[in-house]
Amino acid sequence: MQATSYRRPGLVARDHVFRVPLDHGDPGAGEIEVFGREVVAPGKQDQELPWLLFLQGGPGGKAERPLSTSAWLGRALQDYRVLLLDQRGTGRSTPAGRITLAGMAPKQQAEHLSLFRADSIVRDAEVVREQLTGGAPWSVLGQSFGGFCALTYLSHAPHGLRQVLITGGIPTLTGHADDVYRAAYPRVLAKNDAYYDRYPADADIARRVVEHLASNEVPLPAGDRLTPERFQTLGIQFGQAARFDALHYLLEEAFVAGPAGPELSDTFLRGVDAVVSFAERPLYAVLHEAIYCQHTASEWSAHRVRAEFAEFDLAGASRVNFTGEMIYPWFFEQDPALVPLKDAAELLAAKDDWPALYDLDRLAANDVPVAAAVYHDDMFVDRDHALESAERVRGARVWVTNEYEHDGLKAGSAVLDRLLAMNRGEA
Template sequence: MIHRHSGLVFAEHTLAVPLIHGDPDGPRIEIFAREAREADPAAEGRPFLLFLQGGPGHRAPRELPVWLRRAARDYRVVLLDQRGTGRSTPLTRQTLARIDDPAAHLARFRADAIVADAELLRRHLTGDRPWSVLGQSFGGFCAVTYLSFAPEGLREVVITGGLPGLTATADDVYRAAYPRVLAQNERYFARYPEDEAIARRVVDALREQDARLPGGDRLTPHRFQTLGIGLGSAARFDRLHHLLEEAFAGPELSEVFLRRVDAVVSFAEDPLYAVLHEAIYGQGAATGWAAQRVRAEFGAFDLDRDGPVRFTGEMIFPWHFTEDPALAPLAGAADRIAGKADWPALYDPARLASNEVPVAAAIYHDDMYVDRDMSLATAAAIGNLRPWISNEYAHDGLGREERVLDRLLTMVRE
């Protein structure tokens, strides 16, 4: 299928791949990718660039991201719906209900399987030619897995806000994350000091009122607290303020507020994000609901104490699977995944140290989602990697200005 709009040509690719790559004769799923290239006939001869989306569990962008036109000047850009998302045999509460062992099934949807899918797609599109990879956030994690296990498929790699700790446990990740989230809270309330009183008023109202979201489920104080998930994005930093300033219609929470909150706290569109979020850090040990356990070390997030409300960030808690109707059918599977201890390694430090594929990586100094110190250590551990450390952008720098990708492409080619 070919579509043309906005000066670009879009082609669709679908490929059947093994559910378990170690069992090529077993069950198969489909992966879907949309290719974007310039309308100029010469663009058909350009090399391929695979874009790996942030997540986990998020489909490739459907709109035209800021960086796409810059990439299309040099490449045929492949926007992959990572397995289980978008049009790649999607996993939802509806489809998972038809699977006998959803936990075992979901364990096949981490970065190692995504990379194996990408290699099959590369061969399908390019034959034996390597391609370039652009990884944003979790997509950068996948790119490091790619460098670890299939570097022969890579021509060059660009990573933005996505260098993982190679040996970091889930506990390490969240123990480093909570202070960053608190720091971002302080920046937020310094910009909008009046919102501290509003946030406290909302929490008190939720304790007294039976506030229902559009789907009929209840908005609880700790669900409200998770609105901080967007504080690490420059675009969403101000959205929280605009949401809070319309929180009340008299003494009651406003319908407008509840509708907008629902769009943030519901995982109906991306349940895989919630189910697999901690599993992306699992290597040889169970994650065991690390975000919940480590949170107890940071009293500032305790809503029962007297003091200001502080929003949490990119953390998933067990109660998500009882309070969010989109996740409730997956509660048992999520608990089993949290207890799974035999996760295989996602990175090969020895192979990364001897890496010869050119790599350029943007490390955002004040990134709320990916720890700067872990990223710097990983940058030093990967051979042939050039880092760009910047405090000009938040985690979403790639989507803010075209020059972010332009600079990284210049670096990787040097």
């Protein structure tokens, strides 16, 4: 373990690099690095503080880079020494993407990537915990997919946990990926309704963009083509309060006058590229459906289930309805960051021997305090699935609220403060 320290306003940070097995079931198969940033309030760096592990959403999302302590982190630093963990394959941890996997055959790539789910992340966390706490249990705060990981943690290593805090991240424990997307598409349609209610004039602009892209080869800044279906994926922003209006501000600058007529502006194309490219998060695309798989294959679930919702057809629907958190096989044909992983992604979509992520008996006997925020209108995680799963976790306390969207944890300190109070029996 290596560590370097530095300060910035509001916090003192120490960077750690840990060596963990690539395959915890076969320690002789090599090692990878996992990065964690320890953060503590100024003046408290030498105090004996309890640890709080933060698990970011994703999959494939690196830990938050603290620019301020005005939201949840500031509240956490009042009581904890926080570890912002770059889950394996992300951020400063050993990366997993087109460059690092280029020397492998597709089957090797798929086998390698299959080791980057929540079960491996939890085993990494246990290695890290032993080194940082000397074996003492710590608290875990899981945001979105980080909450999925927290339930895997409760299933496989509850002895390592002092308490669990979950925000927008209780998955179905037994459902197939088809169930996830069959519930997700109507929620995304509801967000489209809300968007067009706020910006009715954008319906015409969105249709004009689709028609322009269908009849013109329009390159993004990296040279890859912006297709109508890639444009349609911008709806992923609808699920966060801080990003809900971002599409409107892109569309209002979409067209400029060119020599031969209207063209899509550089401002628009650069903004779109920042959303649709998976260059910074390839694991999000490669493993997104795998996070729901237990002894089953996803077989491109979001793509198959979409056929049940004609509202998303670009040609026949009365308006352009944007899609949400769905991964489609054509991503691996159109995104340069994903094209080299296409064959591996096909193998992972067909994989039907994924191990179980959750132990229902252990969850039913749980004695670790668990508090969870379930966002009533969450576009990413189904409310009914979350509540059904929470009932399977003994002692879990749930707060259902429509005050926040999926990014409620970043809105301030209120969400984390409420969850901590719930586990203390004060709320």
